Amino acid sequence: MVSFILKRIVQSALVLLITGAIAFSMFSFVGDPIDNMLGQERTMEDVERLRAQLGLDQPVPVQYVKFLKEAAHGNFGVSYRQGREVSEIIMERAPATLELAAVSALLAVVFGISLGVFTAIRRHGFTANLIMSASLIGVSLPTFLIGILLIYLFSVELGWLPSFGRGEVVQIGNWSTGFLTESGRKALILPAITLGLYQMTLIMRLVRSEMLEVLRQDYIRFARARGLSDRVINFRHALKNTMVPVITIIGLQLGAIIAFAIITETVFQWPGLGLLFINAIQFVDIPVMAAYLMMISVMFVVINLVVDILYAMIDPRLRVSAK
Amino acid sequence: MKKTSTILAIAALMSSTAVVNAETLRWARAGDALTLDPHAQNEGPTHTVRHQMYEPLIIRDVTGAFVPTLATDWAPDPENPNVWVFNLREGVKFHDGADFTAEDVVFSFERAKQPNSDMKELINSIVEVRAVGDYQVELETNGPNPILPSNLTNLFMMDKGWSEANDTVNVQDFEGGEITYATTNVNGTGAYRLVSREPDVKTVMVRNEEYWGRDEFPLEVSEIIYTPIQNAATRVAALLSGEVNFLQDMPVQDLARVDSADGLMVKQAPQNRVIFFGMNQGADDLEADNVDGKNPLADVRVRKAMSMAINRDAIRQVVMRGQSQPAGMIAPPFVNGWTADMDGESSTDVEAAKAMMAEAGYGDGFSIRLDCPNDRYINDEAICQAAVGMLGQIGITVNLDAIPKAQHFPKITEGKTDFYMLGWGVPTYDSEYIFNFLVHGRESDIGTWNGTGFDNDDLDAKIESLASNTDLDARNADIASIWRVVQDEQLYIPIHHQVLNWGMSDNVGTEVDAEDQPRVKYFTMK
Numbered sequence: 001m002v003s004f005i006l007k008r009i010v011q012s013a014l015v016l017l018i019t020g021a022i023a024f025s026m027f028s029f030v031g032d033p034i035d036n037m038l039g040q041e042r043t044m045e046d047v048e049r050l051r052a053q054l055g056l057d058q059p060v061p062v063q064y065v066k067f068l069k070e071a072a073h074g075n076f077g078v079s080y081r082q083g084r085e086v087s088e089i090i091m092e093r094a095p096a097t098l099e100l101a102a103v104s105a106l107l108a109v110v111f112g113i114s115l116g117v118f119t120a121i122r123r124h125g126f127t128a129n130l131i132m133s134a135s136l137i138g139v140s141l142p143t144f145l146i147g148i149l150l151i152y153l154f155s156v157e158l159g160w161l162p163s164f165g166r167g168e169v170v171q172i173g174n175w176s177t178g179f180l181t182e183s184g185r186k187a188l189i190l191p192a193i194t195l196g197l198y199q200m201t202l203i204m205r206l207v208r209s210e211m212l213e214v215l216r217q218d219y220i221r222f223a224r225a226r227g228l229s230d231r232v233i234n235f236r237h238a239l240k241n242t243m244v245p246v247i248t249i250i251g252l253q254l255g256a257i258i259a260f261a262i263i264t265e266t267v268f269q270w271p272g273l274g275l276l277f278i279n280a281i282q283f284v285d286i287p288v289m290a291a292y293l294m295m296i297s298v299m300f301v302v303i304n305l306v307v308d309i310l311y312a313m314i315d316p317r318l319r320v321s322a323k
Numbered sequence: 324m325k326k327t328s329t330i331l332a333i334a335a336l337m338s339s340t341a342v343v344n345a346e347t348l349r350w351a352r353a354g355d356a357l358t359l360d361p362h363a364q365n366e367g368p369t370h371t372v373r374h375q376m377y378e379p380l381i382i383r384d385v386t387g388a389f390v391p392t393l394a395t396d397w398a399p400d401p402e403n404p405n406v407w408v409f410n411l412r413e414g415v416k417f418h419d420g421a422d423f424t425a426e427d428v429v430f431s432f433e434r435a436k437q438p439n440s441d442m443k444e445l446i447n448s449i450v451e452v453r454a455v456g457d458y459q460v461e462l463e464t465n466g467p468n469p470i471l472p473s474n475l476t477n478l479f480m481m482d483k484g485w486s487e488a489n490d491t492v493n494v495q496d497f498e499g500g501e502i503t504y505a506t507t508n509v510n511g512t513g514a515y516r517l518v519s520r521e522p523d524v525k526t527v528m529v530r531n532e533e534y535w536g537r538d539e540f541p542l543e544v545s546e547i548i549y550t551p552i553q554n555a556a557t558r559v560a561a562l563l564s565g566e567v568n569f570l571q572d573m574p575v576q577d578l579a580r581v582d583s584a585d586g587l588m589v590k591q592a593p594q595n596r597v598i599f600f601g602m603n604q605g606a607d608d609l610e611a612d613n614v615d616g617k618n619p620l621a622d623v624r625v626r627k628a629m630s631m632a633i634n635r636d637a638i639r640q641v642v643m644r645g646q647s648q649p650a651g652m653i654a655p656p657f658v659n660g661w662t663a664d665m666d667g668e669s670s671t672d673v674e675a676a677k678a679m680m681a682e683a684g685y686g687d688g689f690s691i692r693l694d695c696p697n698d699r700y701i702n703d704e705a706i707c708q709a710a711v712g713m714l715g716q717i718g719i720t721v722n723l724d725a726i727p728k729a730q731h732f733p734k735i736t737e738g739k740t741d742f743y744m745l746g747w748g749v750p751t752y753d754s755e756y757i758f759n760f761l762v763h764g765r766e767s768d769i770g771t772w773n774g775t776g777f778d779n780d781d782l783d784a785k786i787e788s789l790a791s792n793t794d795l796d797a798r799n800a801d802i803a804s805i806w807r808v809v810q811d812e813q814l815y816i817p818i819h820h821q822v823l824n825w826g827m828s829d830n831v832g833t834e835v836d837a838e839d840q841p842r843v844k845y846f847t848m849k
Contacts, residue, residue, distance in 0.1 A: 031729025035736070037498065039365045040747075040760070041444045043768035047736075053498060078500025082522060083358060085500055148556050155564040163560040164351075164552050165524070269552045271524045279523070279553070282698070284729045 001312070008308050012301045019297040023290060024064040033080050033284035054080075067290055077287035081279065086291045089276065095175050096166060097265070097272030101257045103188055104196030108257075109250060112200045116207025120215065121234055131204075138201030143260075147194040147267035154190060162187050164269035195264040199253045206249055210242040217241075248307065255303045259296045346848035348544040348831070350841075351558055352571035355523045355551040360495040360505045361479035362434055365441040370477050371840050375528055375547060376418075377479035377511035380409055380428070381472055385592070385836045387657045387752050389472060393423065393480055393512060397472060404467040404793055411458040415535045417482045418510050425454035430483035432462070439494040445474040448790075466791045469798065473751040485510045514540065514844035515547060525550050536844065543848040562587065562826050570826040571839065575646050575701055581826045592835035593648055594823035595655045596748040598700055600693075600710070600816040602626055603741040605776015611692035611722075611741050619691075620741065624683040626813040630669055631676035632717045633710060635819060642705045647819035652810060653747060653757065655820055657837065660754030660802040665810055669817055676717045688718020694740040699728040701821055707744055710818075735774040738765075743774060746821070750838070754802045758786040762809055777814055 034047050034056070051057045055066065070077060076086035115135075119128040137146075155163035167183030169176040178184030214220065215238055223233050262274035269275070273292060280288035356372035357364045374382070380394035393412055400406035415423035432452040435442045448464040448471065455461055464471060486492050491505035509517040514536065515528035528547040536542075550567070552558040555574040562570045563584055573581065573589065582589040602620040603609060609618050619625045635649035651668035654661040680686055695707035704725040711721040721742075734740040749756050763770035763786050764778030785801055792798040809815075825835050832847035 029730075031727055031731075032733040033729070035732045036729060039441065040772065041365070043444075043771060045767060050498060078498070080498070081357065083363075083495065083497040083500055083506075084502060084522075148560075151557060151560045155566070156560050159564055162566055163564050164557050164566070165550060266554050267557055269550075269554065269557055271521075275523075275553070282727070282729070 004312055005309055008305055012305050015301055016294070016297055020068070020290075020294055021064060023293045024067070025060055027284075027286050027289065028060060030281060030286075030289075031284045033286060036283050037080055071291075071294065076291040079280075079285055079288050081283040081285045081288070086287045089288065090273065090291060090295070091174060092176075093271060093273045093276050095177065096270060097258060097261055097274060099178060100188065100191055100195060100264070100270060100272060101254070101261060103192040104199070104257055105250075105254055107192055108196040108199035108203055108253070112203025113207050113246070115200075116204040117211060117234065117239060119204070120208045120211035121230075123212065132208075135201040135204055138197040139205075143194060143198065143263045144267050146197060147190070147264060150190045150194060151267070161190050163190075166271060191264050191268040191270050194267070195257060195261055199257060202253065203246065203250065206246055207242060210245060211238055214238045214241050251307060252303065255300050258299065345545050346543055347546040347548060348569055348843060348846065348848075349548045349550070349567040350569045350571075350843075351550050351552045351561055351567040353551065353553055353555075353558065354572075355549075356526070358495060358497060358506045359509055359517070359520070360491075360497075360503065361431075361481055361511075362437075362440040362442045363495040363497045363506070365445070365477070367839060372526060372549065373479055373511075374477075374513070374840060375515040375843050376509045376513040376517055377481070378513050379478045379480065380411075380475055382842070383476050383752075383838070385834045387595075387837055389476075393428075399467075399469075399793070400461065403463075405464050407462045407464070407468075407471055408455075409460050409462065411460065412535065413458055415512050416533055417485065417512055418516050418531060419482070419485060420533075421482050421484055421510075423480065423482070423512050424457045425460050426457075427480055427483050428452065428460045429454050430486070431478070431480045434481065434486070434492065434494060435478055437494045439496050441497070442478055446478065467793045468790065469793050469795065470751060470753050470755065473753060477750075480512065481505075482510055514542060523551060534844075540844045541847045542844050544843050544846050547843055559826075562828075565828070568828040569831050569833075569841070571841070573824040573826045575644055575824075578644070578646065578824055578826075586829050587826060588829055589824050589826050590833075590835050591646070591822050591824045592837055593656055594748075594821040594839065595657075595750075595752075595837045596700075596746050596821045597650050597653050597655050598647075598703075598706065598744065598746045598818045598821060599650070599653045600629075600818065601735070601743050601745055601774050601814075602629070602816070603738075603774065603776050604814075605778065606741070609691065609741045613690040613720075614685075619683075619685055619689050622683045622685075623811075623813055624679045625685060626816070628676040628679040628683070628717055629714060629719065630813055630816045631672050631679070632713050632719075633669070633816060633818065634671045634713055635669060636671070637713075638706055638709050639819060642702050642709050643819070643822075646701070646822045646824065648822060650817035650819050652806065653761065653815050653817050654754055654806075655749055655837075658749045658752050658754060658757070660757075660799070660806060662803075662806075665806060668810060673716050680717050680719075685718070688720065690720035690722065691742050692722045692724055692740075694731060694734055694743040695723060695725045696728040696731040696744060697725040699731070700744075700746045703744060703746075706818060736771060738774060738776075740774060745772070745774075747772075748838075754806065755786070755789045758789070758802075758805055762786065762805065762814065775814055777812070779808070782808055 034050055038046055055063060079086050079089055082089060115131055119131055122128040151163045154161045165187060166178045167187035168181040169178050169184055170180040178188060220233060220238060223237055261272060262277055265272045265274035266278050276288060277292045354368045356369040357366060361373060361377050378392050380392060381389050382392050384390050393415060394409040395412050397407060397409040400408050411425060417423060429452045435446060448468045449462050450465050451463040453461045489504040491503045495501050495503045495506050507520060514531055514534045516531050518527040518529050520526045526549040530542060530545045552561055558570060559574060559577045559581060561567045562581060578589050581587050604621045606618050608616055639645060639647045639649055650666060652665045693707055695704055697704040707723050707725060711723050714721050735743055735745060759769055760772045763773060763783050765773050782805060785805055789798060789801060823835050823839055830849040833841060833845060
């Protein structure tokens, strides 16, 4: 078991290094940050001086090694656009993204599971079919379009909810929260729905098909033959057995919600990490891009590692084959 | 009983006046200020935010004319042509109550000349700034500089005492990631004070009741809430839903929609920015064409034919939805040296253009790559696409390469493009600025944006002499003669002047500023 985990950790570290290397080699295609940093009045000397100062005159592998060395000390450099420490900016932006992701995930899980169960039990009902058809929207419409449609309906036409921003936030230590004010909670609704809709429909469809599968099993038939109530059969026996694969997917999708908040955050001007990243790309803010990409890849690698280890603990066959 | 009702009436009256005075400008645009340090960045949106709280000696009004601000009047010293004398406004106080005096002006200029300052290029001709008494300063330049005041309209004045007390005598090292007191705090003389600021999220300012011009300007906005909203559709939605009441960076496709919405309007004015194509005429052979051993762009007939193939009215109507003004020269209107005649010199005539191509020996045309940004100017990529079709009519096969500005601009400054789009604004409102960057042969500190390979020593000498020519009539004659060469050589293909649009609710009163710099002290609120 220990050797299996060690092996996985080494593999994960390797994946991180390679992701970083790919990211770094891409940066040279994004453009020249110097151009955005100096105004149109700059001279060639200014350009050379700044390029040398930022170390951009070095070859890419040298820049990458330097970045890794600094990152190992927890130093991600200074944002070209904002002129502040990257780690400080990320700490400042993280609460917005994490709160949004948490609410979206909660919406997706609660509604996904309950609608999934409902559509599985009432397989031929009118409402269930309506929900199934409507869920196609969640799967097929792109996020930005859903966001714009929601803004148009609830902000412009009805005027109920704000179209952008986080509303008033309350600062608790280093954490800024929008949960404690009314405008903050209102501002959360539209972006959370937009971000969570895809995951919700995914979970719903997964729960439904798993549930239908389980409901066909012999033990359910026996349970019915024993005269157990529908409620006990559906929720105690069927749902429980449905949940194993669903929980795995939920775990993996949680990472996706944080990583892919980019589009939702841009549409709603949500001051989180995704918006930060988009701004960084437009400005060629290499330190911010590098730190963000590394953070996201660390997150995915850790989630995968945990899942792998959990599987190994649950399923002895994986352990054997690892030897 | 009567007494109570009187009290109630007075209370009602007081609360209603309070309501009248509490007018909030909820203002959104695409980007945020990068820093609040007055001298650390020379960038449009950054200046816009600062202009509400800090003030320079002089500003420009919406027509581009100078307006006395912290200086009341200024003139060259009659005895020494190298010296400008500025008389300062008396009785001005900074937000913290300190008096504004000549000492602060000297300090601010010296600060703006520091190596970390982004404003130093604009005042690099100044060798010394001297205080003469409390309310007069002399600026000595390294030679006569007739247009020096043009460079001072974004040069903000700080309080010497405050800077020393808060350890911000030095300009923030922006690239080094330095945070100083001045990057997040403001002590200016301006009409608004800073209340709070979260970069990229929200900046709140309130009216400075002690402002020197309290009775001179409307100052009807009592509070400013400035929020950057990057996504164009969201920005417009925020205006339509009433969450903001003043919007810059209006997307062209939503203008009609906003204008027709109840309670909203769009105002427009020609912007200080002209859009044009540059052609590499200097190379012996072009990399991105299909003609070997020759450079078709070196032939002025080809350049003229290309200009004649461009239908500027069609671009205006179809691509820009009416939001542009066709151009015949690469100077925005209201720049010294611009003339209506030269700006009308571009005409469309496909047949004549074809004949000219044939005369030049390119009757069968040629192919070339057009480099174009896709995130810098209004509809930049669409304009290029239109140009591809129009040039195709005279046999030129254009391959369009539209890329983000961060990749596009280095191609021009490094000379890696033969045919490119560029836009140019003129902060000094004088043609010399255009010549220095776009016409003068390329050297390390001049002609930096001239990607045409055009290099004419006589013309260069003439351009350089403009800087110190104090005889304004002779100077203007030189400017006109330089323009004649630029026009006759068809150095660039002018396309149009951009039109600037601001969206606002009906109760907000302001005219559109050609430099896209709203100054809230002029705003009225109905």
